[in-house]
Structures are given as C-alpha cells and as structure tokens.
Amino acid sequence: MKIVIDGIETAASPGEMLLEVARRLGVRIPTLCYHEAFGGQGVCRLCLVEVTAGEVSRLVASCTYPVTGEIEVRTTTPEIERIRRHIIMLLHRRAPGSEFIQELYREYGCQENVPAPDPDERCIMCRLCVNACEAVGACAITAVDRGTDKRIDTPYGEASPDCIGCCACAEVCPTKAIGVSRAAGHYTIWNREFELERCAGCGRPFTSRPCQERIARLSGQELSGAQLCPECRKKQAGSRVALSMIP
Amino acid sequence: MSQLATENTSNGRTILVCCGTGCQASGSLEVLASLRGLLAGEAGTAVRASTKSTGCNGLCEKGPLVKILPDDITYCQVAAEDVPDIVDGLRDGTPVQRLLYRDPVTRQRYRSHRETSFYKKQHKIALRNIGEIDPGDIRDYLDRGGYRALRTALSMTPAQVIGEVLASGLRGRGGGGFPTGRKWQSCAAADNAPRYVICNGDEGDPGAFMDRSIMEGDPHTVLEGMIICAHAVGASSGFIYVRDEYDLAVVNLHQAIRDARAAGFLGDRILGSDLSFDIEIVRGGGAFVCGEETALIASIEGHPGEPRDKYVFPAVKGLWGRPTVINNVETWANVPVIIDGGAAGFAEIGTAGSKGTKVFSLVGKVVSTGLVEVPMGATLREIVFDIGGGVPRGRSFKAVQTGGPSGGCIPGSLLDLAVDFDSLAAAGSMMGSGGLIVMDDRTCMVEVARYYVNFLAGESCGKCTPCREGISLLLETLTGITGGRGSIADLDLLESLSATVRAASLCALGRTAPNPVLSTLKYFRDEYLAHICDHRCPAGVCRELTEFYIDAGLCTGCGLCRRKCPAEAVSGEKKQPHAIDAARCIRCGECINNCRFQAVRIR
Numbered sequence: 001m002k003i004v005i006d007g008i009e010t011a012a013s014p015g016e017m018l019l020e021v022a023r024r025l026g027v028r029i030p031t032l033c034y035h036e037a038f039g040g041q042g043v044c045r046l047c048l049v050e051v052t053a054g055e056v057s058r059l060v061a062s063c064t065y066p067v068t069g070e071i072e073v074r075t076t077t078p079e080i081e082r083i084r085r086h087i088i089m090l091l092h093r094r095a096p097g098s099e100f101i102q103e104l105y106r107e108y109g110c111q112e113n114v115p116a117p118d119p120d121e122r123c124i125m126c127r128l129c130v131n132a133c134e135a136v137g138a139c140a141i142t143a144v145d146r147g148t149d150k151r152i153d154t155p156y157g158e159a160s161p162d163c164i165g166c167c168a169c170a171e172v173c174p175t176k177a178i179g180v181s182r183a184a185g186h187y188t189i190w191n192r193e194f195e196l197e198r199c200a201g202c203g204r205p206f207t208s209r210p211c212q213e214r215i216a217r218l219s220g221q222e223l224s225g226a227q228l229c230p231e232c233r234k235k236q237a238g239s240r241v242a243l244s245m246i247p
Numbered sequence: 248m249s250q251l252a253t254e255n256t257s258n259g260r261t262i263l264v265c266c267g268t269g270c271q272a273s274g275s276l277e278v279l280a281s282l283r284g285l286l287a288g289e290a291g292t293a294v295r296a297s298t299k300s301t302g303c304n305g306l307c308e309k310g311p312l313v314k315i316l317p318d319d320i321t322y323c324q325v326a327a328e329d330v331p332d333i334v335d336g337l338r339d340g341t342p343v344q345r346l347l348y349r350d351p352v353t354r355q356r357y358r359s360h361r362e363t364s365f366y367k368k369q370h371k372i373a374l375r376n377i378g379e380i381d382p383g384d385i386r387d388y389l390d391r392g393g394y395r396a397l398r399t400a401l402s403m404t405p406a407q408v409i410g411e412v413l414a415s416g417l418r419g420r421g422g423g424g425f426p427t428g429r430k431w432q433s434c435a436a437a438d439n440a441p442r443y444v445i446c447n448g449d450e451g452d453p454g455a456f457m458d459r460s461i462m463e464g465d466p467h468t469v470l471e472g473m474i475i476c477a478h479a480v481g482a483s484s485g486f487i488y489v490r491d492e493y494d495l496a497v498v499n500l501h502q503a504i505r506d507a508r509a510a511g512f513l514g515d516r517i518l519g520s521d522l523s524f525d526i527e528i529v530r531g532g533g534a535f536v537c538g539e540e541t542a543l544i545a546s547i548e549g550h551p552g553e554p555r556d557k558y559v560f561p562a563v564k565g566l567w568g569r570p571t572v573i574n575n576v577e578t579w580a581n582v583p584v585i586i587d588g589g590a591a592g593f594a595e596i597g598t599a600g601s602k603g604t605k606v607f608s609l610v611g612k613v614v615s616t617g618l619v620e621v622p623m624g625a626t627l628r629e630i631v632f633d634i635g636g637g638v639p640r641g642r643s644f645k646a647v648q649t650g651g652p653s654g655g656c657i658p659g660s661l662l663d664l665a666v667d668f669d670s671l672a673a674a675g676s677m678m679g680s681g682g683l684i685v686m687d688d689r690t691c692m693v694e695v696a697r698y699y700v701n702f703l704a705g706e707s708c709g710k711c712t713p714c715r716e717g718i719s720l721l722l723e724t725l726t727g728i729t730g731g732r733g734s735i736a737d738l739d740l741l742e743s744l745s746a747t748v749r750a751a752s753l754c755a756l757g758r759t760a761p762n763p764v765l766s767t768l769k770y771f772r773d774e775y776l777a778h779i780c781d782h783r784c785p786a787g788v789c790r791e792l793t794e795f796y797i798d799a800g801l802c803t804g805c806g807l808c809r810r811k812c813p814a815e816a817v818s819g820e821k822k823q824p825h826a827i828d829a830a831r832c833i834r835c836g837e838c839i840n841n842c843r844f845q846a847v848r849i850r
Contacts, residue, residue, distance in 0.1 A: 042555065042556045042711065042753055043710055043711055043712070043753075044711070044712050045711050045712050045713055045751045045752070045753070046712075048750075048751055059750055059751065060556075060558060061556055061753070064555070064556040064558065065556070065558050066558060066559065068559075079750065082743070082746075082747065083713075083747050083750060083751045086713070086717070086743070086744060086747040086751075087712050087713065087747075087751070090712060090713070090716035090717055090720060091712060091716065093716065093720060094716050112740065114720060114723075114740075124712075125709070125712070125715065142551075143551070143709070143710070145709070146534065146536070146705075146706070146707065146708050146709050147703075147704050147705045147706055147707045147708070147709050147715070148704045148705070148707065148709065148715055148716075148718065148719040148722075149705075149709070150708070150709025150710075150715060
C-alpha cells in the first residue's frame with residue numbers, strides 16, 4: 001500500500017512498522033529504545049510522529065505503529081519538536097551522568113534548569129539491555145519495581161545464577177550505564193564475578209565459561225576443550241579459506 | 248441453603264440485612280446472627296420472618312442497614328443490641344422510630360429508604376438487584392428475571408445481539424466510554440479464533456467501590472452479560488480479573504460461577520444451544536495500572552502489568568494475541584437489561600451522547616457518602632446536594648473531583664454541568680470509573696494536585712519516558728510550590744510539561760495524569776499564585792505557608808480549640824478571647840476544624 005512520509009510517497013507492506021518504512025526511505029526519525037535486532041518497544045517515545053488517516057490526525061510511536069492503511073505522516077511538527085525536547089530534558093534530569101545524553105541535551109537546545117535527583121545516574125530505561133539479555137536466552141535482568149522507582153536489575157538485586165557474563169547488555173547500552181569491572185583474570189557484572197577463560201590461540205583472556213557454553217549450545221555445537229577468541233577464530237577461518245584456495 | 252428455601256416459601260416477612268463490605272465493617276454479620284438467633288426462638292409465634300444477607304445498598308454512611316419486606320421499613324446503623332426491639336416491632340407491626348433514617352438536613356424520619364432524598368433521585372439499572380437479593384443464592388437472581396436475557400439472546404443471531412447493544416448506545420463504564428457494541432462488532436469480525444471475553448474488575452481508584460459492590464452484591468448479572476457477549480462474538484472462554492483485595496467479591500463470584508454451571512448457564516451447550524462457554528477468575532496483583540486493559544491482559548498472560556500501544560485494539564488482537572472483548576464490571580451489568588428490556592428503552596435514558604445511567608461513589612466532604620446511580624445527564628448539583636445532602640459542618644463547597652486520581656477538579660461555577668462522558672471531558676476532567684470526591688473550603692487545590700500526582704508517580708508502570716519521568720518532575724515542582732519554594736516559571740513548566748505527558752505517554756494512565764494539574768491550574772490558578780507570590784496557603788493546609796490566628800472579636804472563649812490542640816499552642820482564660828502561639832503551632836488545623844464561631848482565621 002502507498003503511504004506518504006514528509007511529502008514523499010512510498011510503498012509499505014501491511015503490518016510493517018512505520019519507523020522501518022521511514023528508515024528504508026531514508027527519513028530520519030530519532031530513537032533511543034529501538035534496535036533492529038529487537039524491533040519497536042514504544043518505551044522512549046522519541047520516535048513520535050503525526051499520522052493522518054482521513055480527517056483524523058494523531059501522534060503515534062512510529063516504532064510500534066503498524067501500517068494498515070493509506071496514511072500521511074509528518075515526522076516533525078512544532079508539537080513533536082517540543083515533545084522530543086521535553087523527553088531529552090527529562091532523560092537528562094534522570095541520567096545527567098551520561099555523556100551521550102549530555103550531548104543530546106545540547107543538540108536539542110534544552111534550557112530547563114531542573115535539578116537532578118542523582119548526578120551520577122546514566123541509565124535512561126530504554127530496556128535495550130533487557131532485550132539483549134532475553135535474546136541470548138539468559139533473562140537475568142529485567143525492569144523491576146514500578147512508577148518512578150522503576151529500574152533495571154536482577155531479581156532482588158542479587159547476583160543472578162542466570163547471568164552468563166556475556167556482557168551483551170553493556171555492549172548494547174547507549175549510555176554506558178552498565179558497569180563491568182575488570183581485574184586480573186576475572187570481571188564482575190550485575191554483582192556476579194566471572195573467571196576469564198584464556199584463548200587457546202593467543203593466550204589472552206576473553207570471556208567466561210558459561211558464555212562459551214551458551215554460544216556452543218545456541219550454535220548447536222559441542223563445547224570442546226580449546227576455545228579461541230573472536231580474533232583468533234577469524235584468523236583460523238581465514239587461513240582455512242586461504243588453504244582451500246591453493247590448488 | 249435448604250433452610251433458606253423453606254424460609255423463603257413461608258408467608259412471613261423477609262428481613263434483608265446488608266452485608267456489603269461497608270456494613271460488614273460496621274458489624275452487620277453480628278446483627279444477622281442475632282436476628283437469626285432471636286427469630287429461631289420465635290418459631291411458631293405470630294412473628295414469621297426469614298432473613299437474607301444482601302449486597303451493598305449504597306448508603307454506607309448509615310450502615311449496617313436492615314430492610315423489612317413487605318412492610319418496606321428501613322433501619323439504619325443497626326447494632327446487635329437493637330435486634331430485640333426490631334423483633335418486638337415485627338410483633339406489633341410498628342417500626343422502631345429511633346432506627347429509622349433521619350434526613351440530615353430536615354431532621355425528618357422516613358419509614359422507607361425509598362422516600363429519602365438519597366434514594367428518590369436515583370435510577371437503578373446496574374445496581375437494580377443489589378440490596379434486594381442474596382448474592383449467594385441464584386434463585387434470588389432468577390426470581391428477579393435473571394438469565395431471562397440470556398434465553399432471549401440465545402434465540403437471536405449473534406448479529407442481532409450486537410445490533411441491540413449498538414442501538415442501546417451503551418458506552419464502556421470503565422472510563423474510556425468506547426461504544427460497547429462497536430467493540431463487540433470488531434471482535435466478532437476478527438478471525439483468528441479462539442476469542443475471549445474479559446471482565447475488568449481491577450477497580451483501583453482511591454475511594455471508588457462501584458464495581459466491588461456489583462461483584463459482591465449481584466455477581467450473576469456480570470456472568471450473564473459476559474455469556475451474552477460470548478454468544479454475540481463467538482467466544483469460548485472468559486476471565487474475570489478481580490482486584491486481589493476484594494475478598495468478598497471473589498467468594499461471591501466463585502459461588503455464582505459454580506451455581507451457574509450447575510444450572511446450565513455456563514459450560515457445554517448452554518441451555519441446549521450451540522454455545523459452550525466458561526469463566527474463570529484471575530486475581531490481580533494490586534497494581535493500579537492493571538485497570539488499563541492492555542496491562543490487564545499482560546497480567547493474565549503472566550507478564551508484568553505493563554500496557555502496550557493500542558494501535559491494534561484488543562478486540563482484534565488481545566489476550567494471547569486473539570480477539571478479545573474486555574469490558575468493565577458496570578458495563579457487563581447493563582447488558583442483560585438491554586437485551587431483556589430492549590435497546591430502545593435503554594436509549595431513552597441519558598443524554599444524546601451517553602445513554603443509560605452511571606454509578607458514582609460519592610465520597611469526601613459530603614453529608615451522605617455512598618453509592619449512587621443516576622441517569623446520565625444528572626447535574627453535579629443534583630448528585631452532591633440533592634442526593635448527597637451537600638457539604639457537612641456548615642463549610643462551603645469548593646470543588647468536586649471526578650474520574651479517579653487522573654480526573655480533574657470541577658469548581659462550583661460548573662455545578663450545573665450535566666454529567667456525561669463528553670461534558671466532563673470538555674470541562675477538563677473525565678468520567679473515569681465514576682469516583683466523585685467532594686471538597687470543601689478547607690481543601691488546598693495545589694495540595695490536591697500534588698496528592699494525586701504523587702499517587703500516580705507510585706502507580707505509573709514506569710515503562711515510557713513521559714509518564715515515568717514527566718510525572719516525577721510534575722511532582723517535584725508541585726511539592727516545591729506547596730513547600731513555599733515555588734516560582735512563577737514553575738507554572739509555565741507545569742503547563743508545557745503536562746501537554747507533553749498528555750500527548751506522548753503510552754497509555755491512558757499517563758495521558759490523563761496531568762488532569763489534576765491542568766484542571767486546578769485552570770479553575771484555581773489564584774491558589775497557585777497565593778502560594779507562589781504571597782507565600783500563603785488560602786485553605787490553611789500547606790504547613791510551610793500557613794499561620795492560624797484567633798479573631799478576638801469572634802472568639803467566645805469556649806476553650807474547645809485549646810482542648811483540641813495537640814501542641815498546647817492555644818492559650819486563654821475561660822470566656823476570654825484565646826490566642827495561638829505561632830512558634831508552638833504545628834499547623835495541624837484542629838482548632839479551625841473544630842471552632843464553631845469561625846473565630847480561627849488563616850493569615
């Protein structure tokens with residue numbers, strides 16, 4: 001079906017998320033809680049756009065709005081700009097410790113001088129970490145409590161037996177809010193300490209045992225003794241390909 | 248139940264003892280036990296009477312209530328000690344005068360509750376059986392025409408049933424006011440069966456107890472409404488999501504489901520038709536946000552109670568991704584009446600856009616608190632003053648808060664507003680599920696806004712940014728104003744931030760959360776300005792901004808304030824004007840609340 005985004009006509013399949021159609025078209029809609037790997041969550045509300053169907057216009061979160069009919073979309077209006085500015089201002093108040101948010105705060109020209117409850121906070125509750133943790137099949141962290149006290153944590157804030165130390169949560173976090181503290185031979189994330197396994201190739205420490213086991217299981221392979229770090233694995237695969245090309 | 252059966256068939260009187268939660272709290276179970284004991288001793292005498300425990304009669308203020316039929320006598324605030332007099336009254340046929348209802352304004356006593364101003368202006372549809380039947384006895388419901396609508400519906404095609412509901416103009420009573428018939432229509436039209444029917448009984452507004460009363464006092468009407476819908480949309484199972492604190496509702500609903508199954512109203516091939524449908528009860532976990540339908544559905548599915556965007560309605564994609572009709576308890580209670588009496592009769596009641604009646608829980612600074620059901624379009628004045636008896640203790644009316652915590656405050660100048668879904672929304676408030684909280688001149692409207700925003704800060708699910716962070720900043724700003732640290736710039740921030748929270752939040756909780764702020768800013772801006780510019784709270788509520796003093800010209804020296812003051816801040820000789828020591832005063836307001844001569848003033 002045909003839809004119009006900021007005056008540009010484009011085709012969309014029924015049920016396709018509006019944000020994805022816009023991205024394909026090259027129209028930029030800002031997002032914080034969206035990731036291609038997980039799809040839309042409708043959490044940060046930064047991707048709000050104005051959708052007009054017939055006579056009726058309304059604001060929708062483009063990451064969770066499925067295209068079901070002919071619509072006209074405006075990705076920016078004075079109201080939308082005010083809302084985005086407010087969202088950034090509110091996230092800056094929540095997470096003033098994040099450089100990423102500080103930059104957005106300047107970029108959006110926010111001026112409200114509201115004191116922050118916690119000057120060191122960096123988490124903006126976008127939940128990408130929770131999605132990543134679910135995607136690797138660990139489900140060790142989630143959004144706990146409710147209302148203004150909502151936060152990301154393990155059950156009861158204790159070291160979770162489900163955490164495999166893969167650090168996908170920290171990797172995907174846009175504000176570097178998830179701390180991984182490293183020391184010789186081990187590291188700690190979400191209050192749980194992991195031994196670092198050494199690469200059988202280069203000898204450098206690279207990941208935890210539970211994480212290797214999970215990767216092996218997900219890829220349907222037996223976990224055999226010697227494990228290579230991603231770099232050595234690449235080298236190994238490369239030399240295999242090179243060898244196979246020698247006639 | 249067999250004992251009741253023989254009692255019911257006797258030609259004697261029936262004594263109805265209200266055993267709703269309110270009356271139980273004031274001791275109605277003791278009254279019932281005492282009545283049963285004494286009446287057993289009267290066996291074989293001229294006093295032939297049977298007893299029944301009923302659901303809530305609405306006038307909780309005057310409970311425990313006891314009604315005697317067919318004499319049509321209503322006794323109020325009955326204690327177990329009054330029971331012998333009541334039985335004596337049965338013997339000689341004269342009512343016990345001191346237990347009759349006394350009008351709070353005219354002081355006149357009334358024999359029947361039906362004659363009182365509290366009941367006279369009410370029009371009962373959803374509450375039609377409550378207080379009249381024993382909710383634990385399906386025969387009582389059947390005697391009053393129960394399940395007749397189900398038989399009628401089963402003789403109609405599903406499309407005809409939906410047509411009737413559409414024609415009645417019934418709109419969802421849970422707050423949104425969405426046309427019920429249209430919801431059913433889109434569910435029936437969506438393929439992807441199985442379809443589900445859900446009753447939303449997660450009533451969470453502070454001070455609201457409409458749905459609780461219906462589930463406790465007339466559970467079969469909820470079941471009947473749901474079964475009719477199952478036939479109309481082609482659903483095979485239903486769920487009643489009940490707030491966990493509602494113990495009696497859960498007990499009575501379980502009993503009703505068991506009895507309905509035994510009578511063939513639930514289960515396979517209901518009443519010999521092709522319809523097979525059953526209902527189970529799900530107990531909520533105590534989150535206010537689970538009253539929001541998508542959060543409720545998530546909760547039934549076993550997920551955290553968080554809403555999702557509703558660009559596809561639950562009627563198309565609801566429970567476990569299947570088409571789902573979800574209606575509020577009160578909406579279900581209207582359905583049998585519409586099918587049984589016809590849509591046309593129902594549509595005659597109410598206003599152009601809102602048909603039928605609405606149940607309100609009338610609480611706060613009002614003489615007769617309780618549950619009232621009035622036709623849509625009744626004015627606030629009729630509800631608060633004619634039915635509720637106005638504001639007690641000679642204080643003056645200031646505002647009425649409608650629609651629960653995220654509703655708005657409506658000022659005295661709008662008392663003649665005809666209440667329906669659209670008029671309340673136009674006035675900056677909302678119908679919500681029907682809470683009405685009356686406020687008098689000792690209420691600070693800034694503090695009211697802060698109070699509700701604080702409630703919502705704790706009850707927001709915390710999923711989306713505008714609601715979680717926006718409400719937090721609204722609360723901080725309001726707390727600053729009530730604490731004497733406000734500035735004029737705060738008012739602009741409150742207004743513009745409210746607009747963002749309203750437009751950008753994910754669900755209705757966030758989108759309506761700014762209502763308490765915006766409505767008080769609109770109607771009571773002068774109070775905000777007094778807090779900010781004059782550093783005083785005109786209602787004498789915000790402690791940092793209040794100073795009480797005694798007007799020597801008005802003080803009679805009665806000493807009441809001196810005795811009531813917990814801080815010993817009032818001094819004065821008997822019959823001489825008293826004085827308040829501002830340094831010792833803790834601004835609790837005991838003096839001003841108790842003074843009968845308006846001598847305590849706010850500086």
